[in-house]
Amino acid sequence: MFEKLQPRYAVQWIHKIEEIPQAEWDAIAVPLKTPFLEWTWLNNMETSGSVGANSGWLPTHLTVWRDRSLVAAAPLYLKSHSYGEFVFDHQWADLAARLGVAYYPKMLGMSPFTPAEGYRFLIAPGEDEDELTELMVNAIDHFCMRHKISGCNFLYVDPEWRSTMERHGFFTWLHHSYIWQNQNFQSFEDYLGAFNANQRRNIKRERKAVSQAGLRLQPLTGEEISRSLLSHVYHFYADTCDKFGWWGSKYLTRRFFEQLYPDYLDRVVLFGVYSTEENQHPIGMSFCLTKGDRLYGRYWGATQEFDNLHFDTCYYTPIEWGIANGIQLFDPGAGGRHKKRRGFAATPNYSLHRLYQPRLSQILHTYIDEINEMEQQEMDAINQELPFKQTNPLEKVGDDC
Numbered sequence: 001m002f003e004k005l006q007p008r009y010a011v012q013w014i015h016k017i018e019e020i021p022q023a024e025w026d027a028i029a030v031p032l033k034t035p036f037l038e039w040t041w042l043n044n045m046e047t048s049g050s051v052g053a054n055s056g057w058l059p060t061h062l063t064v065w066r067d068r069s070l071v072a073a074a075p076l077y078l079k080s081h082s083y084g085e086f087v088f089d090h091q092w093a094d095l096a097a098r099l100g101v102a103y104y105p106k107m108l109g110m111s112p113f114t115p116a117e118g119y120r121f122l123i124a125p126g127e128d129e130d131e132l133t134e135l136m137v138n139a140i141d142h143f144c145m146r147h148k149i150s151g152c153n154f155l156y157v158d159p160e161w162r163s164t165m166e167r168h169g170f171f172t173w174l175h176h177s178y179i180w181q182n183q184n185f186q187s188f189e190d191y192l193g194a195f196n197a198n199q200r201r202n203i204k205r206e207r208k209a210v211s212q213a214g215l216r217l218q219p220l221t222g223e224e225i226s227r228s229l230l231s232h233v234y235h236f237y238a239d240t241c242d243k244f245g246w247w248g249s250k251y252l253t254r255r256f257f258e259q260l261y262p263d264y265l266d267r268v269v270l271f272g273v274y275s276t277e278e279n280q281h282p283i284g285m286s287f288c289l290t291k292g293d294r295l296y297g298r299y300w301g302a303t304q305e306f307d308n309l310h311f312d313t314c315y316y317t318p319i320e321w322g323i324a325n326g327i328q329l330f331d332p333g334a335g336g337r338h339k340k341r342r343g344f345a346a347t348p349n350y351s352l353h354r355l356y357q358p359r360l361s362q363i364l365h366t367y368i369d370e371i372n373e374m375e376q377q378e379m380d381a382i383n384q385e386l387p388f389k390q391t392n393p394l395e396k397v398g399d400d401c
Helices: 022-029 039-047 090-098 129-146 159-167 188-193 197-212 227-243 254-258 309-324 358-384
Strands: 003-006 009-014 057-059 061-066 069-074 077-079 106-109 151-154 171-181 215-221 268-275 284-291 294-302 329-331 345-355
Touching: 009 129, 022 039, 022 069, 039 254, 061 129, 069 129, 090 358, 106 129, 129 151, 129 159, 159 171, 159 345, 171 358, 188 197, 188 309, 197 215, 197 309, 215 309, 227 254, 227 268, 227 284, 227 294, 268 309, 284 309, 294 309, 309 329, 345 358
Parallel strands: 106 151, 294 329
Antiparallel strands: 003 009, 009 061, 057 077, 061 069, 077 106, 151 345, 171 329, 171 345, 215 268, 268 284, 284 294
């Protein structure tokens, strides 16, 4: 049902992306830098059974129409827990419980299970962005207060969008990801040259160990990727979750990976691991996505344990491929214990929050600046320990919140 708000706009809340024609959704999603808000990716989350009421991610998407044409949208989910977000607000939930306040359900804006920067409202070119943003924020406020939703949270937001939403009263929470940036590298040797001598030797030794084990890494794109290879990706993904006790983090179904074929292959890059004895079937693989000059690492796994294979499959070979293909930014995914030694600097990402319970909102207002300052200090400390030459341009990354 359409809800009339202004003479030229109507708001509609939908529970399935497939209710929107792909061409209309992608007309406002494809121009963005991120691939994770496009119709195929989000629809696949839903139709594969990875996202839905049973998983605690209830699609509740906001759309804005003019004359039955889609002019704006916000992928949103009602959450009954905080899993799969990679922004850890469990302390807020605990605080709410001590105050006798219901923290769940909450409203969440992000691409599910995808801790990659780029979330924002989707607004058609040529439209009045300020007017539509105000309309959408008001619609979200009205929905949340009417349904007693504790708060609205946007995660991994587009940094250019952040200031817009701050003007609408959202609080910014600073976090960090580990990001590789191309410093005008023309080759993998240029990348190695950014490190101090000790770390250059370490990386060369790690890659040599993989080749000496009789393993070959092969980038695969486009028509080189079959449906069966995507099914292999699920096996590796599931095995890694099981092997490391991440069974509670096995969010994606086999169907999700298989449904990426064939309509999303232009975004997929696989890095397959093959042995000299078996050239047909990979024994390991990392699953990445690319769009424009960006590369995103998501999942990986292997059927056998080999020293340093993880580093080569998830970091070195993707970086080598990225340099050859004009990639300027590589986000390898969540976590950082292994990444900072490979040149992935602690880089700011932001979430935006509005809490509708007055006591919780006041606590957030009181302490958020202190929390953000502590996070900035942690990033500075991390980046001072990166194994670069002293003249490396990434000596200081990020800005104060």
